[in-house]
Amino acid sequence: MGLSATQKIVARHCGRDSVAVGETVTVKVDLAMSNDMTSPLAVKQFRSAGATKVFDPDKICIVAGRHMPFRDEAFGKAVGLVGEWCRDQGIKSFFANMEGMDHALVPDLGLIRPGMLVCNADSHTCTYGALGAWGLPMGSTDMAYIYAFGETWVRVPETIRVRYNGKPAKYVTSKDYVLATERALTVDGARYKTIEFSGPALDALSVDERFTISNMGIEMGAKTSFMAPDQKVKDYLAARTTVPYEAVYSDEDAEFERTVDIDVSALEPVVAKPHSPDNVVPVSELKGIRVTQVCIGTCTNGRIIDLQQALEVLRGRKVAAGVRLIVTPATNIIMREAERLGLIDEFRALGATINPPGCGPCAGWHQGVLAEGDVCVATHNRNFPGRMGSPKAQVYLSSPYVAAATAVAGEIASPKAVLS
Amino acid sequence: MIMKGHAHVVGDHIDTDQIIPARYLGSLDPKVLAEGCFYNLIPQFSTKVTPGDILVGGENLGCGSSREHAPIAIKSAGIACVVARSFSRIFYRSAINIGLPAVVCPAAVDFAEQGTEMTVDFDRGVVESGGKSAAFAPFGPSILAIIAAGGLVPFMSQRLVREGASA
Ligand code: SF4
Numbered sequence: 001m002g003l004s005a006t007q008k009i010v011a012r013h014c015g016r017d018s019v020a021v022g023e024t025v026t027v028k029v030d031l032a033m034s035n036d037m038t039s040p041l042a043v044k045q046f047r048s049a050g051a052t053k054v055f056d057p058d059k060i061c062i063v064a065g066r067h068m069p070f071r072d073e074a075f076g077k078a079v080g081l082v083g084e085w086c087r088d089q090g091i092k093s094f095f096a097n098m099e100g101m102d103h104a105l106v107p108d109l110g111l112i113r114p115g116m117l118v119c120n121a122d123s124h125t126c127t128y129g130a131l132g133a134w135g136l137p138m139g140s141t142d143m144a145y146i147y148a149f150g151e152t153w154v155r156v157p158e159t160i161r162v163r164y165n166g167k168p169a170k171y172v173t174s175k176d177y178v179l180a181t182e183r184a185l186t187v188d189g190a191r192y193k194t195i196e197f198s199g200p201a202l203d204a205l206s207v208d209e210r211f212t213i214s215n216m217g218i219e220m221g222a223k224t225s226f227m228a229p230d231q232k233v234k235d236y237l238a239a240r241t242t243v244p245y246e247a248v249y250s251d252e253d254a255e256f257e258r259t260v261d262i263d264v265s266a267l268e269p270v271v272a273k274p275h276s277p278d279n280v281v282p283v284s285e286l287k288g289i290r291v292t293q294v295c296i297g298t299c300t301n302g303r304i305i306d307l308q309q310a311l312e313v314l315r316g317r318k319v320a321a322g323v324r325l326i327v328t329p330a331t332n333i334i335m336r337e338a339e340r341l342g343l344i345d346e347f348r349a350l351g352a353t354i355n356p357p358g359c360g361p362c363a364g365w366h367q368g369v370l371a372e373g374d375v376c377v378a379t380h381n382r383n384f385p386g387r388m389g390s391p392k393a394q395v396y397l398s399s400p401y402v403a404a405a406t407a408v409a410g411e412i413a414s415p416k417a418v419l420s
Numbered sequence: 421m422i423m424k425g426h427a428h429v430v431g432d433h434i435d436t437d438q439i440i441p442a443r444y445l446g447s448l449d450p451k452v453l454a455e456g457c458f459y460n461l462i463p464q465f466s467t468k469v470t471p472g473d474i475l476v477g478g479e480n481l482g483c484g485s486s487r488e489h490a491p492i493a494i495k496s497a498g499i500a501c502v503v504a505r506s507f508s509r510i511f512y513r514s515a516i517n518i519g520l521p522a523v524v525c526p527a528a529v530d531f532a533e534q535g536t537e538m539t540v541d542f543d544r545g546v547v548e549s550g551g552k553s554a555a556f557a558p559f560g561p562s563i564l565a566i567i568a569a570g571g572l573v574p575f576m577s578q579r580l581v582r583e584g585a586s587a
Contacts, residue, residue, distance in 0.1 A: 024560050024562050037487070038486070038487075038488070045573050045576075049574075050580050050581070051576065051580055051585070052585070052586075053585070072446060121488075137486050138486070139488040139514030139517055139518075140514075141488060144573070145517075145572055145576050153562045187480065188433075188479060188506065191480065191506065191508065221508060276433070363485065364437075364442045365442050365445075382484060382485070384435040384437045384438065385460070386460050387437050387484075391460045
């Protein structure tokens with residue numbers, strides 16, 4: 001029996017030739033991360049355990065760029081203390097200049113490479129799987145331990161293989177692929193497991209489009225996502241780093257717990273209804289649902305292609321009366337590129353608000369929090385009750401195309417309906 | 421180790437946003453987190469808990485955002501241990517790491533009733549309540565060591581002392 005990519009990455013990081021699924025082993029971590037929300041607790045735990053020195057300051061990266069600038073004093077103080085700690089520890093990769101959110105930033109800086117084992121105190125660390133890395137979401141206390149010792153325990157997970165076949169119709173995007181997968185696997189269908197995404201329709205996507213899929217592995221309960229790194233990934237890395245890497249692939253005869261085949265030719269744009277990402281229906285089934293807010297952004301869909309797709313629908317049209325259109329480029333690199341391409345100007349001309357780079361209102365923290373009665377279509381990854389503010393607000397998740405069509409129509413709409 | 425307390429029963433797929441809404445995350449103060457615990461789901465939850473009580477959850481408890489504030493909020497509210505049909509991976513890990521043992525025991529969730537006394541015996545791997553009992557799979561050695569130390573931070577201190585690297 002061959003090995004899955006997951007088994008190979010774990011084996012490599014615990015100094016063995018192979019590991020069995022279900023085993024608990026201690027692995028060495030290549031890159032340890034936390035952000036403005038989760039670092040304060042990690043540092044506090046590090047200190048209260050009596051630790052004084054991190055295992056390797058060059059293998060730690062802290063991105064304080066999600067919910068910036070500070071919303072209140074307490075948060076500012078907490079992040080300030082993290083900055084001091086980074087200075088004391090000699091951690092050079094401390095980003096606190098409004099660079100934006102870690103999940104979009106670190107891949108773009110070439111810090112994530114195939115075969116790496118990355119731990120980050122955030123659930124969407126699975127995003128790095130699009131580059132053939134093993135991104136493991138952790139809690140802050142886990143990170144404190146990793147910051148001290150550079151290692152952690154993991155249970156070697158089973159792998160579920162998802163295969164995307166066929167060719168998508170116009171306006172069907174990688175967000176629709178992953179929402180359709182949510183519907184098939186449900187919010188806990190992949191609990192503790194790796195989801196290995198594959199298939200010709202995945203290969204046809206750009207790396208940025210793939211991040212949308214790997215990002216949402218956690219919404220199916222997965223420990224992480226993985227995609228075999230192909231030439232597009234190699235080109236993506238060549239443009240960003242000269243550090244060598246060793247890619248890892250599942251063997252032909254690797255054991256998959258199950259394989260889920262999704263024919264993307266049969267898909268139409270879909271939407272996840274409140275209050276769960278697996279509550280997925282075709283957009284055409286939703287009629288007459290008026291909205292008050294449309295959000296474009298996040299680690300799922302806050303990249304250039306997402307802004308471009310939204311504008312494909314919005315261009316030459318108007319945002320419906322009573323709809324707040326909020327655009328949040330995920331990083332400052334993306335913001336600058338969007339400005340260079342004229343996208344930001346176009347959004348502004350439409351009356352959209354452009355948030356600073358980061359997470360925007362995704363977690364109900366600032367910059368677009370929802371009130372009771374609000375109905376929002378967002379390109380985000382989560383719509384649990386109260387996620388974006390009031391538990392009595394309704395959040396629908398969609399692709400940028402559907403979000404943009406909805407902004408124009410003032411009610412949930414398919415791009416086709418708006419453009420015809 | 422045996423824990424005994426009253427059961428507080430919640431449903432399936434209770435995510436961390438419901439356990440502790442994001443607006444409470446600016447603080448690490450256990451009092452504030454206790455106050456925010458289940459804020460939208462069970463108003464004033466912490467005032468209904470006697471220290472040592474047991475939270476009983478359904479499927480996939482603690483799904484969603486990885487915020488460790490969620491198990492801390494539950495612990496701060498006075499809960500000593502959580503029994504559920506299943507946990508989200510990160511919540512499970514974090515709960516154990518902060519010294520809130522998380523027990524997977526679907527049969528116990530079937531017979532648990534709001535407010536009745538429940539006993540969790542970690543040595544025997546048994547949950548008892550209302551005259552019924554159910555077994556759960558024992559913890560593996562790496563998890564037992566963390567629980568025995570009272571959480572990952574004390575476990576970490578012990579290792580630092582052993583390696584002569586403590587402050
Ligand atoms: S965009 Fe949303 S889901 Fe992504 S990292 Fe930020 S808060 Fe989390």
